[in-house]
Amino acid sequence: MGTIATDLDTYLTHVTGNVLEIGMDRGEGSTLTLITLAKERDIKYVGVDMMEHEQWLYWKEQNLPHCEFHVCTGESFAENTNDTFGIVYVDNFDW
Numbered sequence: 001m002g003t004i005a006t007d008l009d010t011y012l013t014h015v016t017g018n019v020l021e022i023g024m025d026r027g028e029g030s031t032l033t034l035i036t037l038a039k040e041r042d043i044k045y046v047g048v049d050m051m052e053h054e055q056w057l058y059w060k061e062q063n064l065p066h067c068e069f070h071v072c073t074g075e076s077f078a079e080n081t082n083d084t085f086g087i088v089y090v091d092n093f094d095w
Contacts, residue, residue, distance in 0.1 A: 017086020056069060
């Protein structure tokens with residue numbers, strides 16, 4: 001997650017809608033940053049990853065009320081959701 005991404009509110013003041021992260025972090029910090037942003041804005045965070053890895057399991061086990069976690073590709077998730085998103089973070093592995 002780059003420098004700009006650590007200060008998202010400065011750059012996303014006009015953006016509304018839920019948060020989608022395609023390719024959850026593996027210790028870099030993007031998932032916590034985006035979950036915090038969603039919580040502060042009282043919107044939903046959705047994390048999608050191709051693998052059920054250690055970090056994914058950690059967040060899923062937290063049972064956060066405003067969060068959803070899915071194991072699938074970003075394309076598969078997009079084809080099967082009715083949610084709308086104002087913020088979409090695509091990890092560089094999944095571009």
